[in-house]
Amino acid sequence: MAGLHKSEFANPVINWVDTRLPIFTMMQKEYGVFPTPKNFNYFWNFGALAMVCLMVMILTGIFLAMNYQPNTELAFASVQHIMRDVNYGWLIRYVHQNGASMFFIVTYIHIFRGLYYGSYKSPRELLWMLGVVILLLMMATAFMGYVLPWGQMSYWGATVITNLFSAFPVVGKHIVTLLWGGFSVDQPTLNRFFALHYLLPFVLIGVIFLHVAALHIVGSNNPLGIDVKSPQDTVPFHPYYTIKDSVGICVFLMIWAGFVCFAPNFLGDPNNFIPANPLQTPADIVPEWYFLPYYAILRSVPNKLLGVCLMFGSLLLLLVLPWLDTSRVRSARFRPIYRKVIWVWILSFVVLGVCGAHKPEGIWVILSRVATLYYFAHLLVVLPILGKIERPLPLPESISNPVVVRSGLIAALVAAFFGLQAMQPARAESAEIRLPEQKWSFDGAFGTPDMAAAQRGFKVYSEVCAACHAMQYLHYRDLAGIGLSAEQIKAFAASVTVPQGLNDEGMPKEGPGTPASQFRSPFPNDVAARAANNGALPPDLSLIANAREGGADYIYGLMIGFADPPKDMKMQSGMNYNIYFPGHQIAMPQPLRDGQVTYTDGSPTNLAQMAKDVSTFLYWAANPEETERKQIGFRAILYLGFMACVTYALKRKVWAAVH
Amino acid sequence: MADSTAASTADSHGHDSHGGHPADPSKRDMLELMASAGAAIFGASIVWPLVASMNPAADVLALSSVEVDLTPIQPGQGIVVSWQGKPIFVRHRTPEEIKSAKDVKLNELNDPQADAARVKAGHDEWLVLIGICTHLGCIPLGNKPADVRGEFGGYFCPCHGSVYDTSGRIRRGPAPKNLDVPQYAFVTDSKIKIG
Numbered sequence: 089m090a091g092l093h094k095s096e097f098a099n100p101v102i103n104w105v106d107t108r109l110p111i112f113t114m115m116q117k118e119y120g121v122f123p124t125p126k127n128f129n130y131f132w133n134f135g136a137l138a139m140v141c142l143m144v145m146i147l148t149g150i151f152l153a154m155n156y157q158p159n160t161e162l163a164f165a166s167v168q169h170i171m172r173d174v175n176y177g178w179l180i181r182y183v184h185q186n187g188a189s190m191f192f193i194v195t196y197i198h199i200f201r202g203l204y205y206g207s208y209k210s211p212r213e214l215l216w217m218l219g220v221v222i223l224l225l226m227m228a229t230a231f232m233g234y235v236l237p238w239g240q241m242s243y244w245g246a247t248v249i250t251n252l253f254s255a256f257p258v259v260g261k262h263i264v265t266l267l268w269g270g271f272s273v274d275q276p277t278l279n280r281f282f283a284l285h286y287l288l289p290f291v292l293i294g295v296i297f298l299h300v301a302a303l304h305i306v307g308s309n310n311p312l313g314i315d316v317k318s319p320q321d322t323v324p325f326h327p328y329y330t331i332k333d334s335v336g337i338c339v340f341l342m343i344w345a346g347f348v349c350f351a352p353n354f355l356g357d358p359n360n361f362i363p364a365n366p367l368q369t370p371a372d373i374v375p376e377w378y379f380l381p382y383y384a385i386l387r388s389v390p391n392k393l394l395g396v397c398l399m400f401g402s403l404l405l406l407l408v409l410p411w412l413d414t415s416r417v418r419s420a421r422f423r424p425i426y427r428k429v430i431w432v433w434i435l436s437f438v439v440l441g442v443c444g445a446h447k448p449e450g451i452w453v454i455l456s457r458v459a460t461l462y463y464f465a466h467l468l469v470v471l472p473i474l475g476k477i478e479r480p481l482p483l484p485e486s487i488s489n490p491v492v493v494r495s496g497l498i499a500a501l502v503a504a505f506f507g508l509q510a511m512q513p514a515r516a517e518s519a520e521i522r523l524p525e526q527k528w529s530f531d532g533a534f535g536t537p538d539m540a541a542a543q544r545g546f547k548v549y550s551e552v553c554a555a556c557h558a559m560q561y562l563h564y565r566d567l568a569g570i571g572l573s574a575e576q577i578k579a580f581a582a583s584v585t586v587p588q589g590l591n592d593e594g595m596p597k598e599g600p601g602t603p604a605s606q607f608r609s610p611f612p613n614d615v616a617a618r619a620a621n622n623g624a625l626p627p628d629l630s631l632i633a634n635a636r637e638g639g640a641d642y643i644y645g646l647m648i649g650f651a652d653p654p655k656d657m658k659m660q661s662g663m664n665y666n667i668y669f670p671g672h673q674i675a676m677p678q679p680l681r682d683g684q685v686t687y688t689d690g691s692p693t694n695l696a697q698m699a700k701d702v703s704t705f706l707y708w709a710a711n712p713e714e715t716e717r718k719q720i721g722f723r724a725i726l727y728l729g730f731m732a733c734v735t736y737a738l739k740r741k742v743w744a745a746v747h
Numbered sequence: 748m749a750d751s752t753a754a755s756t757a758d759s760h761g762h763d764s765h766g767g768h769p770a771d772p773s774k775r776d777m778l779e780l781m782a783s784a785g786a787a788i789f790g791a792s793i794v795w796p797l798v799a800s801m802n803p804a805a806d807v808l809a810l811s812s813v814e815v816d817l818t819p820i821q822p823g824q825g826i827v828v829s830w831q832g833k834p835i836f837v838r839h840r841t842p843e844e845i846k847s848a849k850d851v852k853l854n855e856l857n858d859p860q861a862d863a864a865r866v867k868a869g870h871d872e873w874l875v876l877i878g879i880c881t882h883l884g885c886i887p888l889g890n891k892p893a894d895v896r897g898e899f900g901g902y903f904c905p906c907h908g909s910v911y912d913t914s915g916r917i918r919r920g921p922a923p924k925n926l927d928v929p930q931y932a933f934v935t936d937s938k939i940k941i942g
Contacts, residue, residue: 150798155804173804175797334782565809604809731785738778 089404118304123322125310126746127487131205131500132308132329133336134198140337141191142296146289148184149233156236158282160275163238164363168561168630171713176446178713179720182352183344188230189355190344192378193504195223204430206418207309213410215302218295219422220406225292225402230378232285238278240370246273246281252386255396260361272366282618313419314483319515321487323746331739338732342725349721353634355508359637362627371670372447377508378446381437385463387448388456398460405467412467414475422481429470436462438507504516521668524643524648526700527700530640530707532724535714537708539571540689545705546570548685548698553629556621558609562629562709565603569712570705575604584608622662624675633710640703642668647699650678770815812942815933817873825890829879830941834878835929836862836890836902837939840913845871848914858925862914865928874941876915877929880904882922889910902926 095113106112155174157166170177185659201217202208208216235246250267254260258390269276307316317323323329347354355377360372375383382399389395405412418426436459443456448633529538546567549559564581582599586608601608610626611617618625627635634644645668651671653665662672680702682694691697708714783788813830815837820826825838840848848862866874880887882904888894889902889911897903898919899912909920916925 147793147797151800154801169804173806175799175804176801177800177804179796180800331782334786479835563806563809565805604806727785727789731782731789734778734781734785738775738782740776741778 099563107699118325119330120324120326122325123316123319123361124302124325125143125308125316125321125487126328127310127312128308128329128332129311130332130336131197131201133333133340134194135199137194137336137340138191138198138334139296140340141187141194141290142289145184145187145191146705148180148187150285150290151180152184153282153286156282158236158279160238160278160364163236163278166225166560167237169503171664172561172566178717179300179348182348182717186344186347186352186355188233188376189378190340190347191226192230193508194340195226196378197500197504199223200434202309203433204420205309205311206313206415206420208410209413209416209418210410211306212309215299215306216410216461217407218299218302220403222292222299224403225288225295227379229285229288229292230376232288233280234376235273235278236285237360238364240362240364240368241357241360241373243273243364243366244369244373245375246277250277252396252399255393257359257393273368292335309418310600311419312421312484312487314487315419317486327742328746331735331742336734338728338735341727343733345721345724345728349717349724352717358635358637361631363670374445377441377445380442381440382444384440384456385443385445385460388453388460398464402463404641407462411465411472413471414473415471415478415480416475417480417483422483423474423478424477424564426474429466429474430464433466434503436460436466441507480696484520488565523638523645523668525641526703527703528640528707530711530714533718536718537570537704540691541701542570542689542708543706544571544685544689544698545701545703545708547687548680548702549629549705551685552679553702554608554610556610556617556626557629558611558617558626558711559607559630560609560628562606562607564601564605565601566709566712570708574603598599622675626676629706629709631710635709635710640707643661643703643706644699646674647680648695649701759913765814812940814938814940817937817939818878824894827890828941830929834886835941836874836876836878836915836926838874838876838890840872840874844913847900848912848916849914851912851914857917858923860914860916860925865916865925866932867931870933871934873939874913874915874929875941876904877927879926880906880909880922881917881924881926882909882920887926911930 092107093110093113095103095110096105097103102112152170155170155177156165157163167181170181172178174180202216204220216402226296229248231245235242250264250273253263253267256263265271268274269280309317318586357374357376359372374380383422384404385402386395386399389398397744415423415426417423420430439455439459440463443452443459446452448456529535529541564577564584564659567577567580571613572580581603584601584605585598586601586605588599611620614625633639633643638645649669651665651667653659657665657672659665660673663675664677665672666674680698681697685693685698687693691701711717792809811831813828813835815826815835817837817839820837820839822839822841823844825836827834827836829835845862851862853859853861862871878886878890883906885895885904885906887902887904887909889896895903895905897910899910901913901915901918902911903909904911904920904922907921909922911922911926912917912918914925915928917923929941931939
């Protein structure tokens, strides 16, 4: 079968290449003139959106990997290095971090599209199964990626998920040891997870290629679920769907940019701002939102092995979905009963997600059991029977009889939005203490930290807090971010004695700091810090505003919350009562009192003012990029909004003849 | 990025392969132009931060100066300090070395430069060089008194035999240029700040 391809391209260079390797002909055939049903609704955007996600994730991931250190001692700090020092490092990381969530939202909607319009049915079974493999690979990739920052949630997430395999009899224990490369999650685990997290996206590309190749053999399904009957039913992929996808991509990128620039940690967990501690599990341990439904299935069963089997089963069952659904009608539009029960199934999935975000107590256990039951009953009982008894509505003659229904898409988006919202309350609930909410200069989309307050707060930190609390991720040069001049920074750094490596005799040496010096730590190491503080470790404050539920409000509350304990409370020795501290017993004695610090700008030095200033400073310290981030956010969203309008107008023009 | 492919292909052969529809082609052309230009700009604004992230980070830039105390260095001796990850040769030249560096005629040099242009005025005895051979980046010998210094008494690169004189100028061998002099200044008579 050897022989040159007969290329039809006029351009001689393209023709020369195409004759020898017909990639241009292939692209033209598969993406140019590829006949595509003309009645797609916007649900058919989500495959392209998922593709955009993968590209962005790989691109940002490669640049993150250039600065990341897969070492238990360095990983957390290297992430802070990316966030604080690398040019645009915060942007690249937040795009990547939120990108995981965006990828899952888009993929879940893409899967829902397939379920609703019956895209998994003959002849698209293999296409669907490859999709399930893609989902599984995505989950593995996302899980391992979440381990890399080596925060508390990373570490304990890794521990819990790998321990799932220990449920299997006989081999379970050995599998877990194999995964860990040791007897707990540790250096070998982190290192191999990094290697695999880098590898799997490229495996994903391979499987996605097969997924798309299969799609181009069997052709796309469509909202009516009927086969293409004549060329009148189709339009060429380009320009009709390239432009329609472009509209969707612009809108989608706007949402993504919104998360990145205005709520980068909305979908994250404060605990992951605390470095991994193998000796202490956080009080509330929850996976990322996209795993919550499976997590709820796992916990709904009071038996380890069965729980694990159901959890994996809930995904693996999707592989045989084409054979579980016995109805030959594809689109839910013509299946009056399926059309209702699919929503019940989606509801059970969302309910499971919400249950997964709450502690498994009381109503949440019952709800998650009911939802789990329906999840499986739908697949194993409802679908097989329904296909036999349901009377489908009459199918239309052909696609050239378009009905535009947007309600489904809108309903799915609304459900996705509220689903995401609903998965949040678990953490607020666990606080159970109402923090004294303040109005902060950095609140809202336009807010930026008040420089004067942050400078006063820095004074409070350096004169009071710094006696016990380190801020190891900050350098004196960073103080330019709260408006100190180069001279002020230099003078301040020089007034502090910092470690300066070794002297000629090889002993640790100290000397005046420079702007490049790290903030001086009050203790040489954690052991010394504990020894000086009755065994309690004063936490590093670099990230404290992000590492605590409530952020700046929490710090403010903690500062003003010292009081005499209620009479009926038994205080442990050496502990102090604080209204806003979880459990109310805190080792730190009241640090701030009226008049403790002298302000040079004439601001009042009462407790409330100092507490507010130091909270502002610590908020800035945890989010030094905030001002720039919001500015970039506005620009990006305005620009993408404009592009959405342009592409939409163009799409209307392109489609004018078809509609 | 997918956006940009979509829009640019739309531009190249977009006009109604299907349906033949004449309504206002100029408006559609304009929209296509805006969409492709917009996508190109967007693509560039994605690439920019990624490329910028490969430039030195803030911590690297912050460490770009180092102070060196000259008091312990005796005439004829040299030390090596690390600046921006590069070896910096600081040499206390003897009067003979200074004289031999000054006496050379510029037209004898491969890369003509007067000795006075390579040291700070009034500090002739201090020669400060980036100790990297301008040929292919090896570190020349000659900073330690026991090292081979080559026939001009300066530095000798063992990799490919480049020979430098007591002013760090290339005299023989494959290296094209003199050893670079870093940016530095005397903070006091016995202390310099490099960078």
